[in-house]
Amino acid sequence: MSDLLERLRGRGWRMTAQRRVVAEVLDGDHMHLTADEVHARAVAKLPEISRATVYNTLGEMVTLGEVIEVSTDRRAKRYDPNAHQPHQHLVCALCGAIRDVHPTGNPLADLPAAERFGFTVSDVEVTYRGICPDCAKA
Amino acid sequence: MSDLLERLRGRGWRMTAQRRVVAEVLDGDHMHLTADEVHARAVAKLPEISRATVYNTLGEMVTLGEVIEVSTDRRAKRYDPNAHQPHQHLVCALCGAIRDVHPTGNPLADLPAAERFGFTVSDVEVTYRGICPDCAKA
DNA sequence: TCCTACAATGGACACTGTCTAAGTCAAGCG
DNA sequence: CGCTTGACTTAGACAGTGTCCATTGTAGGA
Numbered sequence: 001m002s003d004l005l006e007r008l009r010g011r012g013w014r015m016t017a018q019r020r021v022v023a024e025v026l027d028g029d030h031m032h033l034t035a036d037e038v039h040a041r042a043v044a045k046l047p048e049i050s051r052a053t054v055y056n057t058l059g060e061m062v063t064l065g066e067v068i069e070v071s072t073d074r075r076a077k078r079y080d081p082n083a084h085q086p087h088q089h090l091v092c093a094l095c096g097a098i099r100d101v102h103p104t105g106n107p108l109a110d111l112p113a114a115e116r117f118g119f120t121v122s123d124v125e126v127t128y129r130g131i132c133p134d135c136a137k138a
Numbered sequence: 139m140s141d142l143l144e145r146l147r148g149r150g151w152r153m154t155a156q157r158r159v160v161a162e163v164l165d166g167d168h169m170h171l172t173a174d175e176v177h178a179r180a181v182a183k184l185p186e187i188s189r190a191t192v193y194n195t196l197g198e199m200v201t202l203g204e205v206i207e208v209s210t211d212r213r214a215k216r217y218d219p220n221a222h223q224p225h226q227h228l229v230c231a232l233c234g235a236i237r238d239v240h241p242t243g244n245p246l247a248d249l250p251a252a253e254r255f256g257f258t259v260s261d262v263e264v265t266y267r268g269i270c271p272d273c274a275k276a
Numbered sequence: 277t278c279c280t281a282c283a284a285t286g287g288a289c290a291c292t293g294t295c296t297a298a299g300t301c302a303a304g305c306g
Numbered sequence: 307c308g309c310t311t312g313a314c315t316t317a318g319a320c321a322g323t324g325t326c327c328a329t330t331g332t333a334g335g336a
Contacts, residue, residue, distance in 0.1 A: 014333060016283065036323075050285045055324065057283095071212050074293090076323060090249075090257055099255050103248040107264055110241040111228075117237050119228055121268035126245055130259035152302060152313065174292075188316045193293065212324090214292060 003027065004081055007066055021046045022057045026067060026081045032098045034076035072098055072127060088125070092132035101128065141165065142219055145204055159184045160195045164205060164219045170236045172214035210236055210265055226263070230270035239266065 004027040009015060025041045026033070033041070039054040058079055061067040068080040072091040078098070087100045107124045142165040147153060163179045164171070171179070177192040196217055199205040206218040210229045216236070225238045245262045 014282065016333075018284065034323090048285085050287095052286075052325080053284050069212075071209060074207075074209055074215055077212055090253075090255065090259065092257065093260075099257075101249060101253045101255075103245065103253065104250060105243065105245075105248040107241065107243075107245060107248075108266075110243040110245075111239060111266055112242060115228075115239045115241065116268075117228065117239075118271035118274075119230065119237075119266075119268040120274060121228065121266050122231075123267040125265045125267065127263045127265075128246075128249055128257075128259050129261040129263065130254075130257040133256035136256075136258060154302070154314065156315070172292090186316085188318095190294080190317080191315055194314085 004061075004066060008061070008064070011064060013064075017046055018042075018049050018053050019057050021049060022054055023061070026058075026061075026079060031082070031100075032070060032078040032080055034078055036076065038079065070098070072096070088127065090128040090130065092135055093129050094131060094135040097132050097134075142199075142204060146199070146202070149202060155184055156180075156187050156191050157195050159187060160192055161199075164196075164199075164217060169220070169238075170208060170216040170218055172216050174214065176217065208236070210234070226265065228266040228268065230273055231267050232269060232273040235270050235272075 005020060005023045008019070008023060013019065021042045022038060024045070025038050028041075030037075030041070035055055035058055036051075038058065039049070039051050042049050042054055058067065062069050062079075066081070066083055068083045070078045070080050070089060072078065072089055073096055080100075082100060087102050090099045090101045091097070103126065107126055108121065111121060111124075143158060143161045146157070146161060151157065159180045160176060162183070163176050166179075168175075168179070173193055173196055174189075176196065177187070177189050180187050180192055196205065200207050200217075204219070204221055206221045208216045208218050208227060210216065210227055211234055218238075220238060225240050228237045228239045229235070241264060245264055246259065249259060249262075
């Protein structure tokens with residue numbers, strides 16, 4: 001039922017009830033949850049799971065590249081299980097709603113060598129900001 | 139001596155020793171300071187300045203559009219006085235060093251209408267990540 | 277089944293930022 | 307030049323997010 005879970009198991013992850021629950025929460029239809037939101041949902045399935053475990057588990061999934069960390073606002077990090085399809089984010093400046101988007105072009109190619117200052121540039125993160133339809137109405 | 143200070147005064151800002159010091163710190167050659175770093179440098183010039191005042195003052199300068207908030211890592215926000223020249227940021231994934239960069243192209247144009255989901259998109263923020271020359275050596 | 281290394285727990289701690297009530301002061305006005 | 311007033315500053319408490327650590331538990335191999 002859980003692709004994420006399968007991938008993690010395939011990497012030799014030691015499987016525990018806690019990790020299973022965190023993976024299930026993330027792989028559900030609720031995208032872009034914060035760590036504490038993940039914890040809240042995990043507690044509903046496994047009441048004794050601790051906050052530290054959720055943080056650790058999320059961190060490990062990020063390290064393994066199965067989950068992406070998103071910091072769209074300056075509050076909590078959010079976790080995006082959609083790690084295997086490159087995408088960027090569109091954020092509502094008022095309500096914080098987040099959508100995955102797929103811009104054309106390759107921003108990496110837009111950074112000339114002269115602007116790289118000797119860095120080995122490996123990644124680029126693009127965040128679009130605007131007002132969502134719901135907030136525009138109100 | 140301080141362009142930033144002049145611009146703020148021109149907007150009818152009530153001038154106080156605290157605000158002057160914060161503006162001077164920001165407008166110095168130290169770019170991309172965190173709020174607490176600004177506070178530390180401000181204290182050196184005006185020992186009794188409080189943390190709340192630094193936070194307030196930075197927030198007001200952001201609101202006025204004279205300073206930009208940058209969140210390159212998930213730690214503290216950083217403040218960039220280079221608000222009048224559009225630019226993006228290049229960040230070292232290891233040491234956190236930040237450079238201002240000027241990519242070619244216009245990322246806003248790379249987001250097709252079909253990918254905007256009814257949002258009024260007004261801004262885009264691009265963060266390049268990589269390894270800086272110093273960290274590559276070590 | 278038993279062992280052992282890895283994982284989970286929970287509570288303290290640190291960092292960043294916000295809020296509030298009270299005191300202070302810049303700047304306009306007489 | 308001093309008064310008045312409302313904006314500004316202060317100190318410290320508080321809140322949200324995330325990390326650490328010592329202890330306890332357990333998955334999975336021998």
